[in-house]
Amino acid sequence: MIVKAIIFDINGTLIDINTDEGNEQIYRSISHLLKYYGIRTSRGDVRDGYYQILKAQRRAGGEAFPEFDAVAVWREFLQTRLERSGVSLPKAKLAQLPHFLAELYRGISLNRLELYPDVREVLDELRPCYRLAVLSDAQSVWAVPEMRMVGIEQYFYPIVVSGDLGYRKPDPRIFALALRRLHLPPEDVVFVGNDMYRDIYGARQAGLRTVFFATGQGQQTMDGVEAHYNIYRFGELRNAIRFFEEQG
Numbered sequence: 001m002i003v004k005a006i007i008f009d010i011n012g013t014l015i016d017i018n019t020d021e022g023n024e025q026i027y028r029s030i031s032h033l034l035k036y037y038g039i040r041t042s043r044g045d046v047r048d049g050y051y052q053i054l055k056a057q058r059r060a061g062g063e064a065f066p067e068f069d070a071v072a073v074w075r076e077f078l079q080t081r082l083e084r085s086g087v088s089l090p091k092a093k094l095a096q097l098p099h100f101l102a103e104l105y106r107g108i109s110l111n112r113l114e115l116y117p118d119v120r121e122v123l124d125e126l127r128p129c130y131r132l133a134v135l136s137d138a139q140s141v142w143a144v145p146e147m148r149m150v151g152i153e154q155y156f157y158p159i160v161v162s163g164d165l166g167y168r169k170p171d172p173r174i175f176a177l178a179l180r181r182l183h184l185p186p187e188d189v190v191f192v193g194n195d196m197y198r199d200i201y202g203a204r205q206a207g208l209r210t211v212f213f214a215t216g217q218g219q220q221t222m223d224g225v226e227a228h229y230n231i232y233r234f235g236e237l238r239n240a241i242r243f244f245e246e247q248g
Helices: 024-035 043-061 070-085 091-109 119-126 140-149 172-182 196-205 234-246
Strands: 005-008 015-019 110-115 131-136 159-161 189-193 209-213 229-231
Touching (some): 005 172, 015 140, 024 043, 043 070, 070 091, 070 140, 091 140, 119 234, 131 172, 140 159, 159 172, 196 209, 209 234, 229 234
Parallel strands (some): 005 189, 209 229
Antiparallel strands (some): 015 110
16 A cells, blocks of 8 residues: 555544533633623523534534534524623624634633644654644634644644534545545545544545554444554554555
8 A cells, every 4th residue: 555645533543632511610601701791691501502502503404423513503602692681792793702602611621632642753754754634523613723732733734624514424525525635545545543433434434544543532442343453552653554555
């Protein structure tokens, strides 16, 4: 095999991340902030409203593997609460605030954000030889800044994020989109992920070679599904790429 590109999942593969969406401080802080805009709400209303809109958005998409858009969720939440409160915001503020609320939500929920050992060193070695891309079930408003925070955004093009599309892995369209943006056929590309269903099964169905990184995050096994290569430390990816290239 001639490896021309490597596509990576982000969270659980490149970045070791832990978030707590059950943290009541998220919803308390947002409710306090919104009072400054004349929106009278409570942490319970913020929490319940957010998840109701999120679930409705996923149902409305009609997708087999639905994804939500966090900024759009907060935009709808704001519009409904503004109407209920009988107040309005300047257009510029109304355009900016949903994005800010999505960032605030994520920032408060974040407990840990760091690269797995050896990630940067291996990426430095791979970048001169291969095209590197990412494909993640995530939100751009979170994923791109978080990649920037740990210093790896500049390694990858394209960056394909499910929240921009309305569907997520293992939907074959998301893998096809990444391949189109790379302008490469699947037989020239390796996919690296930590979830046996969404990453490995999905990538195999799309015709890519697969590397499973057993980080303990995500689904670790799936009946009838195996990766072409398994690694247990990120540094072992060097051996995986060598394995594929030696297959001819």
